Amino acid sequence: MSEGAGAAAERVARESYGRLVARLAWQWRDLAAAEDALADAFAAALRHWPEQGVPDAPEAWLAAAAQRRLLHHARHLRLTQDPRVTAVFDEAEPEAPDQQDVPDARLQLMFVCAHPAIAANVHAPLMLQAVLGLDAKVIASAFLVSPTAMAQRLVRAKARIRDAGLRFETPEARELPARLAAVLEAIYAAYTLGRHALDTPADDLREEARFLAGLAAQLMPEQAEAWGLLALLLHVEARRAAQFDAEGRFVPLTAQNPADWREDLIRQAEQALWTAAQLRQPGPFQLEAAIQSAHAQRRATGQTPWRAIAQLYEVLVQHHANLGARVGQAVAVGEAGDPAAAVALLDALPEDAAGYAPYWVARAHVLGLAGVPGRQAALQRAIGLTDDPRLRAFLLAQLG
Structure with missing residues (x-):
């Protein structure tokens, strides 16, 4: 395979996967079939493009190839079900709706994936796979479940879509608010994952998440959590650029030079957070954005307001006690001057925290602040659970 053909396939996968799946799913009312057809189209491209050359419109080539596969499957199914249907078969492609309330195919399909007939715990994972092309193993890591369990959830969800005949159409405007939380959860998960099964660079997935977050806020400007998520992603x-130094070594937040933070994005984040606050609809993304806003104050004051951050985490945990929030609370409490309380907060976490690398990083940190034994052992556990070589190198240096 020539490099030109491979690069073209990778680019189209990166830029157009979600859009192509969304269109095919609308047309054929079958998400699983749309994904399978598109996978076959990419495989065909990798076979033919090196010899025939990359087409002038590679996205259109892939769409046509996927359509042919779906038409062939539909024809075979009809002939299997009724052999008399041999002379008449409508080759025309069913069209997606012309008028769309949601101005982006990917965001439209995400709202479809949040249909109330689909189990709530699979809404966001289904969006990550169907719209952004992530595989079950990657998605599982974001939701702290096994890859097998996540794959089973996704298979069941797609079967439910097919068997129930759920229409791939944008929900009515009155239905969007009820589905928004799942859409925002998926966007946030996409940003934090930073990679997917098609080996798209992390920058691309983050940019996609930021774009979708901004689009969601524009689509539903009266929903404070949409603005809260946008503010959170902009602050992060x-x-x-300050997370790694010139040699590629990881730099923790407390050691970063605030002068390296992008002032333009901080201003945009603060504006989005202010817009959310004006709506008086408190929610977890707004609280997380407020925590990041407090960290950003160090750029102006030179100091991190740890007590205020600990108070924000306390509110977040009271109403939205996920594992990440509780770990973050412990670190903030320790930095605010009470490492013993921070250790107690970590001790109180459920057993499943033992498989969560940030838990062990936080534990090592607060044990060090408290001056009690166990820091080295916690670092070793964190190193064993960390895949990123840059983070592992940082932790190994801390261990030394």
Whole structure:
């Protein structure tokens, strides 16, 4: 395979996967079949493009190839079900609706995936797979479940879509608010994962998540959590370039130089957070954005307001006590001057925290603040659970 053909296939996968799946799913009312057809189309491209050359419109080539596969499957199914249907078969493609309330195919399909007939615990994972092309193993890591369990959830969800005949059409405007939380959860998970099964660079997935977050806020400007998520992602993105030094070594937040943070993104984040606050609809993404806003204050004051951050985490945990929030609370409490209480907070976490690398990183940190034994053992556990070689190198240096 020539490099040109491979690069073209990778680019189209990166830029158009979600859009192509969304269109095919609308047309054929079958998400699993749409994904299978598109996978076959990419495989065909990798076979034919090196010899025939990359087409002028590679996305259209892939769409046509997937359509042919779906038409062939539909024809075979009809002939199997009724052999008399041999002379008449409508080759025309069913069209997606012309008028769409949601101005982006990917976001439209995400709202479809949040249909109330589909189990709530699979809404966001289904979006990550169907719209952004992530595989079950990657998705499982974001939701702290086994890859097998996640794969089973996704298979059942797609079967439910097919068997129930759920229409791939944008929900009515009155239905969107009820589905928004799942859409925002998926966007946030996509940003934090930073990679997917098609080996798209992390930057691309983060950019996709930021774009979708901004689109969701524009689509539903009266929903505070949409603005809260946008603010959160902008604050985190503002510090991204400072996470690694010139040699590629990881730099923790407390050691970063605030002058390296992007002021333009911080301003945008603060504006989004202010917009959310004006709506007076408190929610977890707004609280997380407020925590990041507090960290951003160090750029102006030179100090991190740890007590305020600990208080924000306390509110977040009271209403939305996920594992990440509880670990973050412990670190903030320790930094605010009470490491013993921080250790107690970590001790109180459920057993499944033992498989969560940030838990062990936080534990090592607060044990060090408290001056009690166990820091080295916690670091070793964290190293064993960390895949990123840059983070492993940082933890190994801390161990030394």
